Amino acid sequence: MVDSWVNAAERIGVDLHLELSGLSGPGGRRAALTRALREAVRGGRLAPGTRLPPYRSLAADLGVARNTVADAYAELVAEGWLTARQGSGTRVADRARPLRHAVQSPVVAPPRARGPLFDLRPGTPDVSEFPRAAWSASYRRALQRAPSEVFGPADPAGRPELREALTEYLARARGVRTEPGRIVICSGFAHALRLLFGAGTLGPGVLRGPLAVEAYGLDFHRGLLADAGVRTVPLPLDEEGARVERLGRERGVLLTPAHQFPTGGPLHARRRTTAIDWARARGTVVLEDDYDGEFRYDRRPVGAVQGLDPEHVMYLGSVSKSLSPALRLGWMVLPERYVDGVLAAKGEREAWTSVTDQLGLADFLTSGAYDRHVRRMRQRYRARRDRLVEALAARAPDVEVTGVAAGLHAVLRLPPGTERPTVEAAVRRGLALEGLAGFRHPDTDMPPRDGLVVGYATPAEHAYGAALDALCGVLP
Ligand SMILES: Cc1ncc(COP(=O)(O)O)c(C=O)c1O
Numbered sequence: 001m002v003d004s005w006v007n008a009a010e011r012i013g014v015d016l017h018l019e020l021s022g023l024s025g026p027g028g029r030r031a032a033l034t035r036a037l038r039e040a041v042r043g044g045r046l047a048p049g050t051r052l053p054p055y056r057s058l059a060a061d062l063g064v065a066r067n068t069v070a071d072a073y074a075e076l077v078a079e080g081w082l083t084a085r086q087g088s089g090t091r092v093a094d095r096a097r098p099l100r101h102a103v104q105s106p107v108v109a110p111p112r113a114r115g116p117l118f119d120l121r122p123g124t125p126d127v128s129e130f131p132r133a134a135w136s137a138s139y140r141r142a143l144q145r146a147p148s149e150v151f152g153p154a155d156p157a158g159r160p161e162l163r164e165a166l167t168e169y170l171a172r173a174r175g176v177r178t179e180p181g182r183i184v185i186c187s188g189f190a191h192a193l194r195l196l197f198g199a200g201t202l203g204p205g206v207l208r209g210p211l212a213v214e215a216y217g218l219d220f221h222r223g224l225l226a227d228a229g230v231r232t233v234p235l236p237l238d239e240e241g242a243r244v245e246r247l248g249r250e251r252g253v254l255l256t257p258a259h260q261f262p263t264g265g266p267l268h269a270r271r272r273t274t275a276i277d278w279a280r281a282r283g284t285v286v287l288e289d290d291y292d293g294e295f296r297y298d299r300r301p302v303g304a305v306q307g308l309d310p311e312h313v314m315y316l317g318s319v320s321k322s323l324s325p326a327l328r329l330g331w332m333v334l335p336e337r338y339v340d341g342v343l344a345a346k347g348e349r350e351a352w353t354s355v356t357d358q359l360g361l362a363d364f365l366t367s368g369a370y371d372r373h374v375r376r377m378r379q380r381y382r383a384r385r386d387r388l389v390e391a392l393a394a395r396a397p398d399v400e401v402t403g404v405a406a407g408l409h410a411v412l413r414l415p416p417g418t419e420r421p422t423v424e425a426a427v428r429r430g431l432a433l434e435g436l437a438g439f440r441h442p443d444t445d446m447p448p449r450d451g452l453v454v455g456y457a458t459p460a461e462h463a464y465g466a467a468l469d470a471l472c473g474v475l476p
Contacts (some may be wrong), residue, residue: 016040016053020062029064034072041081041092050092052082117430118467122262122409122455125321129377134369135323135360141367142359150359154350156343158185158331161362166331169365170317174293175303177310178333184342187352188318188330189289190224195332195345196287196314197228206341207285212253214242215444216263216436221254234441241267244275252284258293258302262439262453264403264411266302276305279312285335286313292321294374296406297382311335319361321408322374329353329361381408384456384464395472408457411436418476419450431470 018036023029040046052058055069062069073090076082084090142161150159157163163180170176186192198205209230213222215237222232233250235242241260244267247253253275257267267275279286288305296302306315310333318330334342346352364370385404392399392412400413414422419435426433436451459467 016046016058018062030068030071033062033064033068034075037072037076038079038081041076046092048092048094051088052090052092054089116427116432118463118470119432119458120454120456120467120471121432121434121458122453124325124455124458125323125377125408126380126457126460127324127326128460129380130324131369131373134373135364138363138367138369139356139360142363143356146356146359150355154355156184156346156348156350158183158350158353159355159358159362162358162365163331165362165365169370170304170315170331170333173371174290174301174317175307176315176333177307178315182310182334182336182339184332184334184339184346185350185353185358186330186332186346187328188320188325189291189316190221191328191352192316192330192332193221193224194228195342197225197230198345205345206338208251210250211287212247212250213441214255214260215441215446216439217254217256217261217441219438222441232441232443234444234446236444236446237263239265241265241271244271244278247275247278251282252287253279254287254289255305256289256291257305258290258296259403259406261289261291261407262403262409262411262436264405264407264409266406267305272305272308276309276312280309284312285338288313288315290315290317292407293317294322295378295381295408297378297385298405302406306333311337314338322370322377327357327361329357380461381457385410387464388454388456388468391468391472392475396475399475409453409455412452412454412475414450414452415476416450419452422452422474422476425474426470429470429474431467431474433471433474 018033018040020029020032020036023032025031027034037046037052046052052073053061055066055073059066059069073082073084077084077090081093082090083093160180162185163183166183167178167180170178184195186195194205196205196207197209197211205228209225210233211225211230212235213225213232215234225232235244235246235253237243237260241257242253242255244253244255255267255275257272259266275286286305290304293301293304304313304315306313312335314335315333316330317333319327320330332342361370388410389401389404392401401410402413403409403411419437423433423435434453436449436453439453440446440448454471456464
């Protein structure tokens with residue numbers, strides 16, 4: 001322990017006694033000094049408003065480096081014990097109260113609802129693999145380069161850097177034909193639906209119902225449409241995807257052509273053309289939800305339908321599967337005639353997506369980090385998909401697995417009448433699963449199918465084996 005009286009009276013009028021204990025502990029001198037100062041403030045020995053010695057003099061008095069003092073002060077400013085203001089130096093905060101938990105205060109975690117032990121529901125990527133370092137590097141570069149105008153009110157179309165980067169990326173990776181002026185940035189697919197059909201304060205939107213949708217799909221999206229007053233008309237599905245030859249007098253069709261959600265297959269080439277022909281004849285559009293098009297394992301990627309006719313397809317994508325659903329970043333690639341209407345729906349200024357996030361994503365794309373991340377995750381998800389298929393072949397050979405060529409989920413077909421008891425048995429074992437029934441459009445005339453939609457991306461790597469064991473343990 002080093003006891004030191006810091007006599008700084010001539011310069012700042014305080015004598016400061018600090019007990020620097022634990023100098024060889026983690027963080028060394030900086031941690032010891034931070035601790036000592038914090039204790040002095042917390043214990044009331046340093047009164048609110050007291051001016052602390054300048055870095056140089058305290059460093060000299062204690063025999064430590066100037067940076068050591070600067071770092072300790074900075075940490076205590078961040079915690080709320082000290083304040084630093086240009087011209088008046090560093091002082092004890094007026095009502096020194098920690099803004100975040102101080103190191104020594106006991107941290108009591110707030111009570112949390114207990115979630116499932118294992119989660120094999122579809123929808124979320126493996127968020128433990130979020131590319132923190134590469135994302136931070138992109139973000140930092142983007143901020144350093146950004147002109148000052150970036151921090152003012154923003155254009156609702158989105159940053160030009162991002163729209164240019166997406167134009168190049170989507171053409172190369174997904175076969176999308178566009179130019180930056182046709183892209184409008186949004187906060188994801190759900191936001192795109194709200195903008196297109198209008199809801200709440202967004203006005204009437206640019207499209208009207210009724211809208212044809214796939215007989216199995218996300219209930220959440222159907223709910224958004226219903227909230228906007230849009231009637232949805234279900235198209236049955238077979239092994240070639242949605243039966244688009246059934247399209248009639250609807251005013252648009254929403255499809256997941258690369259990988260039907262949730263049943264899994266791609267839309268057959270002939271049906272892609274049929275959907276486009278219908279949209280041309282009706283003077284309307286196909287809404288293409290390309291939610292996980294990057295993740296295809298066994299065959300060449302299925303390109304976007306948009307590439308067939310950019311004037312009759314609205315292509316909608318987001319980073320929710322490829323990076324994280326928390327970023328809330330997405331894009332709409334629009335036929336020219338809809339651009340103004342969508343921009344009008346967004347309002348005069350960008351109100352949804354952070355411009356700095358947009359710039360970060362632009363750098364992430366142009367630096368190649370996005371491709372690297374997707375390639376790495378593709379390998380990882382493919383390996384998980386293989387483990388799922390192998391585990392089922394060994395332990396539940398009667399269960400048919402479909403929709404495994406792409407995406408982050410598979411469908412396990414079950415004998416009639418067994419879906420519900422299986423999901424319930426899983427819940428009892430702490431395993432969250434979703435059955436096909438939850439995705440079924442209430443008005444479809446398709447015979448119901450029993451099955452499980454198993455998302456194999458969500459568990460962290462170390463928990464995946466145990467999650468598979470739990471799954472195999474509840475299958476009929
Ligand atoms: C079918 C489908 N479409 C789109 C999305 C993306 O939605 P969002 O961009 O609003 O997160 C998801 C979920 O990630 C999805 O499951």
